[in-house]
Amino acid sequence: MLDPALLRKDLANTATRLARRGFVLEADRIAALEEERRRVQTETQELQAQRNARSKAMGAARAAGEDIEPLRAGLSALGDRLKDLQESLSGIQAELREISLGVPNLTHESVPVGTSEDDNREERRWGEPRRFDFEPLDHVDLGTRLAGVDFELAGKLAGSRFVTLSGSIARLHRALTQFMLELHTREHGYTEMYVPYLVSPETLTGTGQLPKFREEQFHIEKQDYYLIPTAEVPLTALAQDRILEAHELPQRYVAHTPCFRSEAGSYGKDVRGMLRQHQFDKVELVHVVRPQDSYRTLEELTGHAEKVLQLLGLPYRVVTLCTGDIGFGAAKTYDLEVWLPGQQRYREISSCSNCEDFQARRLKARWRNPELGRPELVHTLNGSGVAVGRALIAVIENYQRADGSIDVPEVLQDAMEREVIDRA
């Protein structure tokens, strides 16, 4: 959520900035509601002050044994009027809130302006895409040959966009997860968390998935829970309704969780393989920091995700998402795109975002700034460190050999207890 003051005092400018990311702000509607809100709120508060004063006087009069009936009649009428006003006020406020919850974050000035992923800005590349002296296969063919990846089997259980992994491939998936968790906790200073995979609608609203992206969530009807689309949701919400002391910041969390996405609206996109699934695992990194630290932290966080790919020896590039491609709550996002020989292109494997105070405002996540002498919103950041399923794909495709077997990246060989996977 944006600072409400922006919609009150700097509406036109805010609308212009939002237009850059392709969002049309209902400025007229907001201006009208604000004006009415101010009028009704002022009157409400005046009447409340009157009621408080006169009720108090009435208490005193009664104690003094005076006749209070005339006073009572006047106050009763005032109470009725007040009730109407309060109803009207809360209606206006609810509508303003509803609008505000649907407004995306403002982007940082360093974010390139654009309309699609074609306008994203490449920042750097790491590693050379491998040259094959044979025709490389994609992970579907490789996995099927090894009998370790099965979409049909999963289809029988749950339908499309699910997969089963077995034997060495399942183990490779686990080894990747373990490797990432160890790296981030040992080398990068994160605190490992185990968190709920089901969360309340309030939590999902706090991190920005609701109300706008309800269609993309899996919802448990019976109890009004949502399956988390990413561990960003529970990890960031750890700061919900808190006022953290200065010495408690920064907080950095890592968690390995499954992620659930309905992928509504992506029909026909990435239907082959396990690039886009209803369920996938991810190791997620979340920072809660002082506002002045958030952009430095974004670079650090991105570096932590990059380290995973570097140690795995996977070529990748870093792009800054443009205003047309960036996510709802982010002010700035770096995507890490790993090279996939099966597709001969770079594909997203991590997304690292600074949400500034956008989520913090929704979550009421604050800290005690000693310089301000009052609570101030924190900044929150999140990044995949990295998507496990996609890392699995990248390893399989990049480390394939002519005979269809897979070399095990060095950093995983101990965990895998082998150097080559030649069958599941």
Next chain:
RNA sequence: GGAGAGGUGGCUGAGUGGCCGAAAGCGGCGGUCUUGAAAACCGUUGACCCGCAAGGGUCCGGGGGUUCGAAUCCCCCCCUCUCCGCCA
């Protein structure tokens, strides 16, 4: 699932209709004392909203009701704890 107890400020915990945004203690902050520290003593210490400000308003788990007036009375919901049953 059954029975009971309870949700008040950073924490513990008083408060059963107006004098309560709320006692007291702890913790925090400032000071006195001290070579320094501790102890002791004194003072101070919630969040949010509107407003340039002065000031006003809201908040005692959430929602609704009674009343001139609700932390306090009534109703619904949520959560926590204890015991029993079941169970990974």
